Amino acid sequence: xxxxxxxxxxxxxxxxxxxxxxxxxxxxxxxxxxxxxxxxxxxxxxxxxxxxxxxxxxxxxxxxxxxxxxxxxxxxxxxxxxxxxxxxxxxxxxxxxxxxxxxxxxxxxxxxxxxxxxxxxxxxxxxxxxxxxxxxxxxxxxxxxxxxxxxxxxxxxxxxxxxxxxxxxxxxxxxxxxxxxxxxxxxxxxxxxxxxxxxxxxxxx
Amino acid sequence: xxxxxxxxxxxxxxxxxxxxxxxxxxxxxxxxxxxxxxxxxxxxxxxxxxxxxxxxxxxxxxxxxxxxxxxxxxxxxxxxxxxxxxxxxxxxxxxxxxxxxxxxxxxxxxxxxxxxxxxxxxxxxxxxxxxxxxxxxxxxxxxxxxxxxxxxxxxxxxxxxxxxxxxxxxxxxxxxxxxxxxxxx
Numbered sequence: 403x404x405x406x407x408x409x410x411x412x413x414x415x416x417x418x419x420x421x422x423x424x425x426x427x428x429x430x431x432x433x434x435x436x437x438x439x440x441x442x443x444x445x446x447x448x449x450x451x452x453x454x455x456x457x458x459x460x461x462x463x464x465x466x467x468x469x470x471x472x473x474x475x476x477x478x479x480x481x482x483x484x485x486x487x488x489x490x491x492x493x494x495x496x497x498x499x500x501x502x503x504x505x506x507x508x509x510x511x512x513x514x515x516x517x518x519x520x521x522x523x524x525x526x527x528x529x530x531x532x533x534x535x536x537x538x539x540x541x542x543x544x545x546x547x548x549x550x551x552x553x554x555x556x557x558x559x560x561x562x563x564x565x566x567x568x569x570x571x572x573x574x575x576x577x578x579x580x581x582x583x584x585x586x587x588x589x590x591x592x593x594x595x596x597x598x599x600x601x602x603x604x605x606x607x
Numbered sequence: 608x609x610x611x612x613x614x615x616x617x618x619x620x621x622x623x624x625x626x627x628x629x630x631x632x633x634x635x636x637x638x639x640x641x642x643x644x645x646x647x648x649x650x651x652x653x654x655x656x657x658x659x660x661x662x663x664x665x666x667x668x669x670x671x672x673x674x675x676x677x678x679x680x681x682x683x684x685x686x687x688x689x690x691x692x693x694x695x696x697x698x699x700x701x702x703x704x705x706x707x708x709x710x711x712x713x714x715x716x717x718x719x720x721x722x723x724x725x726x727x728x729x730x731x732x733x734x735x736x737x738x739x740x741x742x743x744x745x746x747x748x749x750x751x752x753x754x755x756x757x758x759x760x761x762x763x764x765x766x767x768x769x770x771x772x773x774x775x776x777x778x779x780x781x782x783x784x785x786x787x788x789x790x791x792x
Contacts, residue, residue: 545684581766585777588721592638593713596788597629599703 421544428540433594435520436539440587442516443546446509450550454505458495461504465494504555531597538590545583554560564606612755613770615731619723625694626719631706632716636699637690639785641725641785644689648682648729648780649768655681675740683741690726701789725763732762 428436469488478484495504527533612709625636648655656678663677693699700718706714739746759765767777 556688578769581761585767585781588717589781591717592635592715592785593788595635595706595710595718596701596703598714599632599706600700 404551406422413527417548420548421541424544424547425537425541428538428543429533430527431536431540432519432525432532433535433539433597434524435526436536436543437594438520438524439513439543440515440539440546442512443543443550446512447546447550450505450508451514452510454501457504457508462493462495466491490537501587505554506551512546533596535590535597540588542583542587542590554562562586608750610755611731612752612758615727615786618708618727619720622723623716623720626715626717626722627712629715629719629787631711631714632703632720633700634715634722635701635785635788637693637722638718639699639728639731639782639789640689640693641686642778642782642785644685645725645729645763645767646776646782648685649764649776652662672740675737676742679733679737679740682736683730686726686729699789726762728761728763731759735759735762749767751782 404506466488469491470485473484473488475481475484527536637715645650659678662687663674705711734744734746735742735748740746765782769777771777
């Protein structure tokens with residue numbers, strides 16, 4: 403590592419930078435569409451771990467079946483021998499890294515679906531207040547995504563460009579920080595409700 | 608009797624259902640009153656505690672228990688009265704069109720739950736503050752479950768009484784936000 407310059411990034415800079423990108427996306431998309439993403443992320447926090455554990459076995463079985471079919475399947479000369487050969491291979495999801503990849507795929511699925519569903523069902527941004535509320539919800543989406551991603555991507559604290567992912571993780575998993583995010587979310591929802599209850603939300607003002 | 612955390616959860620759920628029926632804008636009026644009352648209690652607590660202590664003190668052996676019970680009753684009654692007045696009246700309802708559909712239901716449910724958390728959570732906070740001095744409730748600090756003990760840190764005045772910015776608590780900023788929103792609406 404000689405000759406490399408070390409960069410020390412405060413964990414709050416990392417959180418703000420990551421969330422800021424989502425905030426900008428929210429500013430452009432509007433609050434209604436961003437709320438779909440927030441809902442999907444909260445759902446992902448609740449079910450991704452459980453879903454990944456439940457899917458591990460069926461995915462491995464399907465993987466063996468697919469390999470068996472590609473090796474000739476029941477039309478092979480000796481299907482029993484082919485099956486034995488296929489079963490000797492290691493399962494698709496075996497290590498913690500594999501499980502992390504499965505969780506990431508599920509998360510990407512939730513996120514992609516929420517962006518598409520939000521785009522199809524929710525009205526686009528109707529004004530500057532809509533955009534600003536969208537930015538706030540987008541920021542919360544960024545924080546929520548970071549909260550889910552870090553334990554998957556960095557199971558153990560790792561230093562990358564002198565950035566301590568452990569510190570970021572510690573900050574995000576601190577109960578005070580989580581509660582503060584919940585309070586901010588409630589405030590944003592109240593502001594959104596008040597905005598929706600006015601004519602401006604439908605572009606009347 | 609059910610554990611206090613179960614009672615707390617059940618009451619918050621009940622408030623959430625009330626919020627669902629009453630609607631978001633009415634519930635927000637209740638939230639505003641509760642946040643302002645909690646801010647006032649938070650700021651005046653040392654003064655009130657001292658004053659009540661002097662009034663209730665009589666010099667006998669049972670003094671501490673009686674003072675604690677009196678102080679608990681006072682704060683609990685203030686919160687119950689604030690909740691009752693704000694639910695019974697229409698005065699602080701926010702103006703605007705009643706929100707329908709899933710959005711209206713969701714916001715009503717969330718705001719109702721927030722009101723439940725503020726009202727019931729604050730009562731629990733004051734019970735805990737003076738060691739569950741109201742005897743007939745049958746609650747004792749050492750008999751609380753681990754879950755209940757961990758929840759105490761998240762009760763409204765423990766949580767929202769924390770400093771946020773310029774040495775002021777979350778409660779002050781929430782009250783300002785709700786008052787400004789009320790004026791704008």
